[in-house]
Structure formats: structure tokens, C-alpha cells
Amino acid sequence: MNTPRLFRTLEAAALGTAILLPAAFAAETESARSTLTVQAASAGTPISGDLFGVFFEDLNYAADGGLYGELIQNRSFEYSATEQNDWGPFFSWTVERRGGGDGGINIKTARPLHPNNPHYVALSVKTPGQGVGVVNSGFGGIPVQTGNAYEVSFFSHQLFMGEAWSPNNGIEGRPMPVVVRLESATGKVLAEQTFRVTGRDWQRYSARLTPGQSDGAARLVLLAGEKGGIALDEVSLFPVQTFHGRKNGLRADLAQAIADLKPKFVRFPGGCLSHGDGLTNFYRWKDTVGPVEQRKGQRNLWGYHQSVGLGYFEFFQFCEDIGARPLPVLPAGVCCQNADNSPGHGQEGLPLAEMPAYIQDVLDLIEWANGPATTTWGRLRAEAGHPEPFGLKYVGIGNEDQITPVFKERFKLIQEAVKARYPGIQVVGTAGPFPSGEDFDQGWQFAREQKVDVVDEHYYQSPEWFWENLARYDRYDRKGPRVYVGEYAAHERDRRNTLRSALAEAAGFTGFERNGDVVALASYAPLLARRGHTQWTPDMIYFTATDVVLTANYYVQQMVGQNQGDVYLTTDLAKAAGRKLLTASSVRDTRTGDLIVKIVNGDSTPAALSIRLAGLPAGNHRALRTVLANLQADAVNPDGQAPVVRPDTAEMSVAPEFAMEVPANSFTVLRIRR
Structure with missing residues (x-):
């Protein structure tokens, strides 16, 4: 850290031992010291073991071009002008003619690889x-990196050899030679493989390519070598080194950054993406499973x-x-209220005659996730390589929906069907897009009437709002539905990822943790954003083709995720006069017995603190102290440079009573080993 005098800790050797302070320090802090008392030996209050998680939405190129490991854009020629005005099946593809070669490409639909993948290319030479x-x-x-292997694959068949109208199309005994290369932008061959x-x-044709040198902007070239024609589809290039080495896997560095957060759950695939821009744009889970060439992409x-x-x-x-636990979100039988460029007026519901089939899709998902391999949908999961059930616990129904009679009628049908067939599944409902207002109030009233298990609240608010609402959940009814803070972030006016915003989120989490008996789940949003393709800011993690930028907000989430507990311990903070933005929470991790204290100084x-860990045995105790701080609350981690805001961790020892100074603009986690 480039912040002088980042922290000073003064420890007592044992309970009751005087703490010797430098005179200047004592004079500076004696009248302005806050007191933090933790009931360290109490039984405490059990809180959700799933409190901290992440939310993935395919926004900002988070999936294709992001977490998904595929390196080819528009691999199946399905891009459309309905997605962007200048897009079409050839987007991201160009024709290559070398050494006097002549020929061209056309888009065809006559004999598709699969009905869900209708377009393919006819390449004529x-x-x-x-x-x-x-x-x-x-x-x-x-x-591409030198020495790393990449799997290239494509689907193909012959159209003709020689002349198109020759007998038997001239293909008998005449394969088409095809060479596939990784090349630099200037045409230097980095790796190649020949097919017939x-x-x-x-x-399907496939091989491994191992480039002889690294290149941050290579290209894939596929060339046919004789007169004739072939059909092409699903042209793919994957790094062999995906996360955990999975086939059709994830970009390793991005996936690892998420894994390092230690989330207890992952919410997916959205968000607004789930209920879509109109009834025909629902995210249908059945379209996303099975062989990739048989899946149905969409806008x-x-x-x-x-x-x-x-x-x-x-x-x-x-x-x-x-x-992490999976938390899939399915539409509640209605599309987004902002669909069809009609903000607030675009919600439509599936016709009631179609609801039984839709509800069956929801039930089939649960069977696919949890059913034995002998069931219809469990068998499909097993055929994909996972014979054991996934152990699905939560299912989200709806997202930020307008609470209308149309919504209520369809949600109720889905919820009751799920509970009748799978009573152990926790249904996560919705209370609209804001932390207050008509939809929020009506959503919560409806959730109570329906006895919904968990209600999803969303808020993107100023840093000041988070500090002002630390007690938001103190007054929530413990006998009603629990809360999922499904999307939250502190937004600066310029939407930058400042340390100030991150500390406001850390402060907010202390409130979630203190009320972890009613707040069951919480996840920051959005998670990922590709530079140059960003529709929403701020985001937790930014990335390019080669780099990953971890924000101050990311590091707050990481510190929280790596220091979770399942029992809340009463934590009293008596703030010194004039001290405004200071808060704390404490938990016990019953698995390890560790005591975890989180302190946020905004x-x-x-802030000078006197800390008392009531009931902690006398003597010194080993602890880890992790501090995220910078003298500038406006500090932002830059692209392409070392982060200016990142945690520092050091070992220390603490006694049942000790004094500590926490830096300005800081989030501190003390993990006392037991």
C-alpha cells in the first residue's frame, strides 16, 4: 500500500494488562476513541450459511466473449440484425482467397446441422x-499463448467436388482437403492442422493446435484446397486449459477470480435476461442443455x-x-415490464392455456437437477456426464416483475405446483426493482399471503443510502419470508468503482450479517464486464481478452466471502463524538471455531478503537488482520496497472482487550483463531 501510517495495533498481553500507548497517540485518541464490544463466548444467533454469493447475468458480454471459454465469435452463423442493426450470419467472418484462389460463401438453411441451429455456410471453391x-x-x-494447446473443431460435409452438377456431385472417393490455422494478424502461421x-x-472434425509463439490478437483461418464445395457450421476454438479442465468449459482466469470469492451460491442466468424482452424471448432452460450444436441461441x-x-x-x-449452491432464476410466466421499448407498460403474461406446459418445464428442471438417472430428465443430466444429482435447493421465480394481477396469477400457479411436487425446494419470489414503492409493498404483501420462502430485493443506490440504511433489516418480521438481497451496489454519480462505494457495500453487508437470521442470501451485481462491450456500470470485475481487473468492490466481496460465519455474535459499537461512518459486525465460524470481526470506517x-472480546480466554490469541484502505476515498483500480486498492494481510496476536487504530477509508477483518 502507498498509504503511510496505514494501521497501528497495540495489544495487551492478557486481560486486565495495561496497554502502553505512545504519549502522542494517547493524547490524540483518548477523547475520541470508539468502543467495540463483542460477546465472543455467547451462543449467538444462528444465521444463514448461504448468506454470501454471486449473481451472474449475461450482460456486458459476460458469457460469450467472457466467462465462456469459446474464442470464436458467431461460431454457428446465427447472429441477426434483430440483435444489432449491422449484424447478420456473416458477422465476424470474412472470405479469404489466397494465391490466386477464387470462390465464395453463402448462408444456407436447407440441411441444417440441427433445427435449433438453422444457418450454416456453403463454401464454394x-x-x-x-x-x-x-x-x-x-x-x-x-x-493464444505459446505452448498452450487449443482444440479446434467444426462440423462439415461435402456439397460437391469439381463441378456442382457432376454425377453424384463428384464426391465419390474425392475428399475435400481443409487446412485450419492459427495465424497472426500479419499472416504468420502459429499452428496448423489438415483435415479431409x-x-x-x-x-465433427477436431484437432489440437499448439502455437509456437504467443499472440494477443491472432485469428483462425480455415481454407479448402480443391475445386468443390463444403458445408460448415459450429466452427469452434477452445483453450484446453479451461477452468478445472472442463470440456466446453470456462475461461480459467475469470472463473478463478469468481472462485476466489468463496461464494456459497451462484444466481444465474439473470436478471432481466431471464424474463426477456417479450414472451418469445424468455430464457428457456431446455434450450441450453444437450450437445452445444443442438442448443437454441437467441437474442x-x-x-x-x-x-x-x-x-x-x-x-x-x-x-x-x-x-456453491445453484440458484437458477426462471420467468414467472410474464416478460419484463419494459419489453418492446415500452417502459413500465410492456409486461405480458403467457396465455393461461400455455401455463400447464410452462409449469411442467419448471418441474422438469428440478427433476433434471435432482432426479435419479432413471428419470426422464435425470437421464439427460447423466448423459451429459453427471449421473449424480446436483442437489438443487433454491429456485427463483421471476425477477423485478411489476406486481400486477397477471403476474400474481401465474406466479401462484408455478409456486403451488413446485411446492406440491417438491416441498423441499425453496422458492425465491420478487418484490420489484426498487427497495421501496408500490411494487415493493405489493410484492411483499403478496409474498406473505403466498407464504413465499424467500423474497428477492434489489437496490442500486448512493453510498450515502447504504450508510443511512444499516438498520434496514433490524425491523423485519422474523416470522415471514426471508430476504434475498439479489442485486445491490453503491452507485457514485459518475458510476465509478471507487473505494468509497466499496466501503458502503461493506457497511451494508454488516447489516446483512447482523440480520442473517432473516437475510438468507445476498449478491452484488453485476459481476462481469468486458471492456469495450459494457452496457452497465459499475461492475465487480472488468476484463479484456487477456487481462482481469479486480475492483475495490471485488476485494470487499472477497474479504467478506473468505470470512463467513454461521453464528452472529452480539456486537456493540459506542462511537466517539463526531464519528459518523463507522460500523462493525462479528460472527463465529462453527466449522473452525474462529471469531471473525468486520470493521468499516468510511x-x-x-478511527481509534478499544476492542473487548467478552468471554475470550485470557492470554494471547493468534489472528489474521486483513485491511483494505487508501487515503483517497475516490481511489479506483486502473486497467493495465497494479491495483491501488487491494487488501493487505498480516498475522498478529490479540488479547481479550486491546486497542487498535483502523485507517481512514478502510475495511478491516480480524480473524481470531480458536
Whole structure:
């Protein structure tokens, strides 16, 4: 850290031992010291073991071009002008003619690889030259590393060889030679592999490419080498080194950054994405499972295409890989109230005659996730490589929906069907998009009437709002539905990821933790954003093709996630005169026995604390102290440089009573080992 005098800790050797302070320090703090008392030996209050999680929405290119490991953009030629005005099936593809070669490409639909994947390319070679084919540069350049392996694959079949109208299309005994290369932008060959496409049936061709040098903006080149024609679809390039080495897996560095948060659950796939921009734009989970070439991509309401290569199986598998519970969100039978460019007036409900089939889709998801491999949908999961159930506990129904009679009628049908078939599933409802107002009030009233298990609240508010609402959940009814703070973030006026905003979120989490008996779940939003393709700010993690930028907000979430507990311990904070932005919470991790104290100082001056851990045995106790701080509350971690806001961790020892100064603009976590 580049902040002088970041922290000073003064410890007593044992209970009752005087703390010797430097005279200047004593004079400076004696009249301005706050007192923090933790009932360290009490039984405490059990709180949710799933309190901290993450929320993934395919927003800001979070999936394709982001967490999903695929390096080819528009691999199945399904982009459309309905997504962006200048898009079409050829977007991100160009024709390549080399060494006097001549030919071209057309989009076809006559014999698709699968009905869900209707478009493919017909590549015709009139004069072979040194090859005629297609080039794809991925999402602004394909990053490859020397020595790393990449799996290239494509589906193809022969159309004709020689002349198109020759007998038997001239393909008998005449395969089409195809070379696939990784090249630099200047045409230098980094790796290549040759294939022989044969026959009239779609076949998958694949090989590993290992580039001889690194390149941050390579391209994939596919060239046919003889006169004739072939069909192409699902042209793919994947790093072999995906997260946990999974096939069709995730970008390793982004997935690891999420895993390092230690979330207890992952909410997916959205958000607004789930209920979509109109009834035909629902995110349908069944369209996202099975072989990737058979999945049904569609327009993303955030303004681009979603291939659903990162589908429900991959989401559930990722949750299992990082030790998190899956929390899928399904539409409540209505689309977004802002659909069709009609803010506040666009909500439509599925016709009631279609609701039984839709409800069956919801029930089928639970069978797919939890059913034995002998069931219809459990078998599909097993065939994908996961014979054991995933252990689904939560299902979200709806997202930020306008609380109308249309919504209520359909939500009630879904909820009652789920509870009748699967009473152990926790249904997560919604209370609209804001932390107050008509939808919020009506949503909560309806949730109580329906005895909904958990209600999803969302708020994107100023840092000041978070500090002013630390006691928000103190007054919530413990006998009603529990709360999921499904989307929250502190928004500066300029929407930057400042330390100030991160500390406001840390302060908010102390309120969640203190009320963890009623706040069951909480997740920051949004999670990911690709630079140059961002529809929403601020976000927790920014990235490019090669880099990952961790914000101050990320580090707050990481400190919280890595220091979770399941029992809240009464924590009393007597603030010194003039001390405004100071708060704390304390928990016990019953698995380890550790005592965890979180302290947030949002003021621009250090805070002197007298800390009493009531009931802690006399003597010194080992502890880890992690501090996130900067003298400037406006500090933001820059792209391409070392972060200016990041946690520092050090070992220390504490006694049952000790004094400590926490820095200005800081979040401190003390983890006392037991």
C-alpha cells in the first residue's frame, strides 16, 4: 500500500494488562476513541450459511466473449440484425482467397446441422489457388499463448467436388482437403492442422493446435484446397486449459477470480435476461442443455447474441466445482415490464392455456437437477456426464416483475405446483426493482399471503443510502419470508468503482450479517464486464481478452466471502463524538471455531478503537488482520496497472482487550483463531 501510517495495533498481553500507548497517540485518541464490544463466548444467533454469493447475468458480454471459454465469435452463423442493426450470419467472418484462389460463401438453411441451429455456410471453391475459405478474429482478436494447446473443431460435409452438377456431385472417393490455422494478424502461421472432409452427412472434425509463439490478437483461418464445395457450421476454438479442465468449459482466469470469492451460491442466468424482452424471448432452460450444436441461441435483451454454450449444465457444474449452491432464476410466466421499448407498460403474461406446459418445464428442471438417472430428465443430466444429482435447493421465480394481477396469477400457479411436487425446494419470489414503492409493498404483501420462502430485493443506490440504511433489516418480521438481497451496489454519480462505494457495500453487508437470521442470501451485481462491450456500470470485475481487473468492490466481496460465519455474535459499537461512518459486525465460524470481526470506517480520518472480546480466554490469541484502505476515498483500480486498492494481510496476536487504530477509508477483518 502507498498509504503511510496505514494501521497501528497495540495489544495487551492478557486481560486486565495495561496497554502502553505512545504519549502522542494517547493524547490524540483518548477523547475520541470508539468502543467495540463483542460477546465472543455467547451462543449467538444462528444465521444463514448461504448468506454470501454471486449473481451472474449475461450482460456486458459476460458469457460469450467472457466467462465462456469459446474464442470464436458467431461460431454457428446465427447472429441477426434483430440483435444489432449491422449484424447478420456473416458477422465476424470474412472470405479469404489466397494465391490466386477464387470462390465464395453463402448462408444456407436447407440441411441444417440441427433445427435449433438453422444457418450454416456453403463454401464454394472455383479455383483452389493456395486456398479459399473463411477467417474469424474472435472477440477483437484471439489471444493464444505459446505452448498452450487449443482444440479446434467444426462440423462439415461435402456439397460437391469439381463441378456442382457432376454425377453424384463428384464426391465419390474425392475428399475435400481443409487446412485450419492459427495465424497472426500479419499472416504468420502459429499452428496448423489438415483435415479431409468426406461424405454427405454432417461430421465433427477436431484437432489440437499448439502455437509456437504467443499472440494477443491472432485469428483462425480455415481454407479448402480443391475445386468443390463444403458445408460448415459450429466452427469452434477452445483453450484446453479451461477452468478445472472442463470440456466446453470456462475461461480459467475469470472463473478463478469468481472462485476466489468463496461464494456459497451462484444466481444465474439473470436478471432481466431471464424474463426477456417479450414472451418469445424468455430464457428457456431446455434450450441450453444437450450437445452445444443442438442448443437454441437467441437474442440477448442487452443487445447482442447469446449462444447458450454456457448453459444450465455448465452453470450447475461450475457451482459444483467452486462449492456453491445453484440458484437458477426462471420467468414467472410474464416478460419484463419494459419489453418492446415500452417502459413500465410492456409486461405480458403467457396465455393461461400455455401455463400447464410452462409449469411442467419448471418441474422438469428440478427433476433434471435432482432426479435419479432413471428419470426422464435425470437421464439427460447423466448423459451429459453427471449421473449424480446436483442437489438443487433454491429456485427463483421471476425477477423485478411489476406486481400486477397477471403476474400474481401465474406466479401462484408455478409456486403451488413446485411446492406440491417438491416441498423441499425453496422458492425465491420478487418484490420489484426498487427497495421501496408500490411494487415493493405489493410484492411483499403478496409474498406473505403466498407464504413465499424467500423474497428477492434489489437496490442500486448512493453510498450515502447504504450508510443511512444499516438498520434496514433490524425491523423485519422474523416470522415471514426471508430476504434475498439479489442485486445491490453503491452507485457514485459518475458510476465509478471507487473505494468509497466499496466501503458502503461493506457497511451494508454488516447489516446483512447482523440480520442473517432473516437475510438468507445476498449478491452484488453485476459481476462481469468486458471492456469495450459494457452496457452497465459499475461492475465487480472488468476484463479484456487477456487481462482481469479486480475492483475495490471485488476485494470487499472477497474479504467478506473468505470470512463467513454461521453464528452472529452480539456486537456493540459506542462511537466517539463526531464519528459518523463507522460500523462493525462479528460472527463465529462453527466449522473452525474462529471469531471473525468486520470493521468499516468510511470517514476520512483514522478511527481509534478499544476492542473487548467478552468471554475470550485470557492470554494471547493468534489472528489474521486483513485491511483494505487508501487515503483517497475516490481511489479506483486502473486497467493495465497494479491495483491501488487491494487488501493487505498480516498475522498478529490479540488479547481479550486491546486497542487498535483502523485507517481512514478502510475495511478491516480480524480473524481470531480458536
